[in-house]
Amino acid sequence: MSSLAQEESRNISENTTWGQRKRFADGKVSVPFGRFLGYDRGENGGLVVNPGQAAIVRKIYSLFLQGKTLHGIKRILEGEGILSPSGKKSWSLTTIRSILTNEKYKGDALLQKSFTVDFLTKKKRKNEGEVQQYYVEGAHEAIVTPAIFEMVICESH
Secondary structure (H helix, E strand, O other): OHHHHHHHHHHHHHHHHHHHHHHHHOOOOOOOHHHOOOEEEOOOOOEEEOHHHHHHHHHHHHHHHOOOOHHHHHHHHHHOOOOOOOOOOOOOHHHHHHHHHOHHHHOOEEEOOEEEEEOOOOEEEEOOOOOOOEEEOOOOOOOOOHHHHHHHHHHHO
């Protein structure tokens, strides 16, 4: 019985994976809206700019381009009482770095950045070429211009 259940689980996983990859190939972008600063889920499920959150994202980019470090940005955000994407008073440096390096903020989307390694454990791994990735330009409205995004990327490396 357990081997039948495991086989059924594998089939469901494969079908789900196929569906996700088909959406990626079609250029359909999705994000974890509850933890993704700057966008809300639109009527069609796409990304719609949240003006209040977008102002925070632009502030983070602006502070970085003014020469502030990740620690400096963290102190400013926390000092002004701005909550993190997950609603916490404390910001992690990883979250700030992620905002500064995520192409979605310039309106593009790199899809399939990670993938599930094992359907049983649901273990995920960063995609370093093991499975196909899809890059969609102009996938949604940008919060920062591509030029600002590229300046930040150049300065952060």
